[in-house]
Amino acid sequence: MTGTTPELACPIAPVVDIVFSRWTTPILWSLKEYGRQRFVELERRIGTITPKVLTQRLRQLERDGLVVRTYHAEVPPRVEYEISELGRSLGPLFASLSEWSGNLGKVEAAREAYDSRSRR
Numbered sequence: 001m002t003g004t005t006p007e008l009a010c011p012i013a014p015v016v017d018i019v020f021s022r023w024t025t026p027i028l029w030s031l032k033e034y035g036r037q038r039f040v041e042l043e044r045r046i047g048t049i050t051p052k053v054l055t056q057r058l059r060q061l062e063r064d065g066l067v068v069r070t071y072h073a074e075v076p077p078r079v080e081y082e083i084s085e086l087g088r089s090l091g092p093l094f095a096s097l098s099e100w101s102g103n104l105g106k107v108e109a110a111r112e113a114y115d116s117r118s119r120r
Contacts, residue, residue, distance in 0.1 A: 018064055019090060023049055023057045028066060029094065031083040036070075038080055061087075 006013050019025065023046070030045045031037060037045070043054055058081060061067035066087035072078040 018066075019093070021057075021060075023053060024061065025094075027054075027057055027061060028083060028087055028090065031067065031081060032088065032091065032094065036080050036082040038078065042081060066090075 019028075026046045026049075027042065030042055034041075034045065039051075039054065039058075042058075043049065043051060046054070049057075058067060058069070062069050066084055068082050068084045070080045070082070072080070
């Protein structure tokens with residue numbers, strides 16, 4: 001048996017790892033929908049994310065080039081985040097996923113049908 005890399009087995013795996021890691025999608029969606037935001041605004045919009053995790057995710061998204069962090073040297077200091085051009089290029093993907101979400105009722109029905117068969 002010959003070995004293969006995960007990237008060869010599924011070429012979109014690295015993209016999925018970047019875009020769909022925990023909290024990434026809600027952060028990018030919020031920045032895309034509402035524009036430039038401060039940390040507290042993002043935290044409030046997302047709701048259940050902790051400040052520590054939001055900080056970690058924003059740093060990773062900045063490192064990946066999907067988010068731009070702007071520091072304003074004023075008193076008090078102000079930091080804003082916005083989606084980058086690279087992040088905006090994910091718009092069609094998000095639009096497709098939003099459209100596909102219309103199938104969630106079918107997914108729920110399939111789960112219920114499966115569960116009822118499994119209980120027999």
